[in-house]
Amino acid sequence: MKTALITGVTGQDGSYLAELLLEKGYMVHGVKRRASSFNTQRIDHLYVDQHEKNVNFKLHYGDLTDSTNIIRIIQEVQPDEIYNLGAMSHVKVSFDSPEYVGNVDGLGTLRILEAVRILGLEKKTKIYQASTSELYGGMPENKNERGFYDENSPFYPRSPYGVAKIYGFWITKNYREAYGMFACNGILFNHESPRRGETFVTRKITMATAAIALGKQDCLYLGNLNALRDWGHAKDYVEAMWRILQQDSPEDYVIATGITTSVRDFVRYAFEEIGVELSFEGEQENEIAKVVKCNNPLYQLEIGSTVVRVDPRYYRPTEVDLLIGDPTKSKTKLGWEPQYDLEALVKEMVASDINLMRSSYNANWENNAKEKNEK
Ligand code: NDP
Ligand code: GDR
Numbered sequence: 001m002k003t004a005l006i007t008g009v010t011g012q013d014g015s016y017l018a019e020l021l022l023e024k025g026y027m028v029h030g031v032k033r034r035a036s037s038f039n040t041q042r043i044d045h046l047y048v049d050q051h052e053k054n055v056n057f058k059l060h061y062g063d064l065t066d067s068t069n070i071i072r073i074i075q076e077v078q079p080d081e082i083y084n085l086g087a088m089s090h091v092k093v094s095f096d097s098p099e100y101v102g103n104v105d106g107l108g109t110l111r112i113l114e115a116v117r118i119l120g121l122e123k124k125t126k127i128y129q130a131s132t133s134e135l136y137g138g139m140p141e142n143k144n145e146r147g148f149y150d151e152n153s154p155f156y157p158r159s160p161y162g163v164a165k166i167y168g169f170w171i172t173k174n175y176r177e178a179y180g181m182f183a184c185n186g187i188l189f190n191h192e193s194p195r196r197g198e199t200f201v202t203r204k205i206t207m208a209t210a211a212i213a214l215g216k217q218d219c220l221y222l223g224n225l226n227a228l229r230d231w232g233h234a235k236d237y238v239e240a241m242w243r244i245l246q247q248d249s250p251e252d253y254v255i256a257t258g259i260t261t262s263v264r265d266f267v268r269y270a271f272e273e274i275g276v277e278l279s280f281e282g283e284q285e286n287e288i289a290k291v292v293k294c295n296n297p298l299y300q301l302e303i304g305s306t307v308v309r310v311d312p313r314y315y316r317p318t319e320v321d322l323l324i325g326d327p328t329k330s331k332t333k334l335g336w337e338p339q340y341d342l343e344a345l346v347k348e349m350v351a352s353d354i355n356l357m358r359s360s361y362n363a364n365w366e367n368n369a370k371e372k373n374e375k
Pocket of ligand 2: 089090091092131132133134188189190191199200201202204221222223224225227228229263314315316319320
């Protein structure tokens with residue numbers, strides 16, 4: 001039985017990865033932070049009473065800013081594989097807490113690598129580092145000849161988050177070269193799911209779509225609608241993380257779909273899921289989206305009503321305008337193939353948020369809506 005340690009196990013990716021590794025028969029250890037309220041909602045379904053026999057999922061309190069604690073956990077767990085997913089992962093928030101993000105996302109990676117070295121586990125423990133497409137910064141001149149970012153494209157990070165992650169990238173590569181460690185970077189482009197944090201743009205959109213459909217919200221306020229992202233599904237991406245560590249030699253890989261979509265189009269697709277057609281008018285901070293058609297009788301959206309507005313508060317001091325990844329290496333070398341396309345992703349996220357909101361707001365909303373319709 002292999003043993004894995006996941007930092008960031010309570011996050012979106014950590015929860016899917018823990019599921020995947022448990023299915024594969026691993027003993028899974030996760031690092032969770034102490035919080036004043038419960039922060040394990042994404043993994044509660046995996047938790048087993050620690051008094052039972054054959055417990056295969058165990059949580060440890062820890063923090064990437066605390067070397068002593070990282071060393072102790074790794075010493076206790078003796079992992080075959082470490083997945084370093086823990087991070088302050090919000091790009092906009094990183095402008096508000098730049099020193100903290102440097103400490104967690106940058107130095108936190110060093111702490112994992114050093115702990116493995118201090119404990120003499122260099123030959124036993126493989127390490128996956130959660131690197132990111134934010135390293136590229138969306139610089140148009142740095143795309144490859146086919147118009148994508150790949151493993152050889154130069155980096156130009158555009159946020160304290162990106163700058164911290166570039167340290168994580170290079171220190172991982174350096175420890176691989178300096179000490180012969182099996183340490184790899186997955187350069188993952190954006191990936192989403194119903195478990196995505198609520199302040200990332202896709203989830204913010206699907207939650208608002210559901211709330212607007214159910215009459216619980218009038219308008220969604222967003223920042224830059226022109227931003228283009230290569231969006232995949234987190235479930236597919238954690239499979240790639242695992243595959244990266246199963247190779248004969250340690251290497252870095254881009255994981256992406258190769259398709260880019262604007263925030264505006266993501267909004268359009270989300271509303272289409274509830275049978276609503278939008279038209280976008282105006283420019284920059286004056287842009288709005290109005291309802292032009294509402295094909296679902298359950299959702300009482302008024303034709304002509306404004307459901308999306310721009311709030312420049314959500315603009316970033318420096319923005320990454322466009323990301324599109326070239327997954328050729330991961331497809332050929334890892335045999336990785338995503339199972340979800342954007343349409344399936346949006347469908348799943350909107351449906352999940354409608355279900356969540358139905359149960360949290362009003363179990364009888366459907367009957368009420370029908371009744372309202374009949375009057
Ligand atoms: P989430 O924000 O959902 O999860 C981040 C995890 O890190 C949470 O479990 C969080 O704990 C934990 N964490 C935060 N700070 C610390 C700390 N100081 N010490 C220990 N753990 C900490 O991120 P995702 O799951 O989306 O992403 C996983 C990783 O992949 C991150 O490193 C992210 O930067 C990177 N990445 C993500 C991409 C994406 O599109 N999702 C793309 C490319 C890279 P808590 O629950 O307590 O907050
Ligand atoms: P990103 O994800 O910054 O790409 O980082 P996010 O969903 O936050 O933003 C994507 C794009 O949408 C624009 N945008 C908004 N973003 C947010 N959060 N809220 C808004 O209201 C809004 N309006 C427009 C942003 O300006 C941006 O251009 C994610 C994180 O998961 C990182 O940890 C990861 O490394 C990268 O993806 C790859």
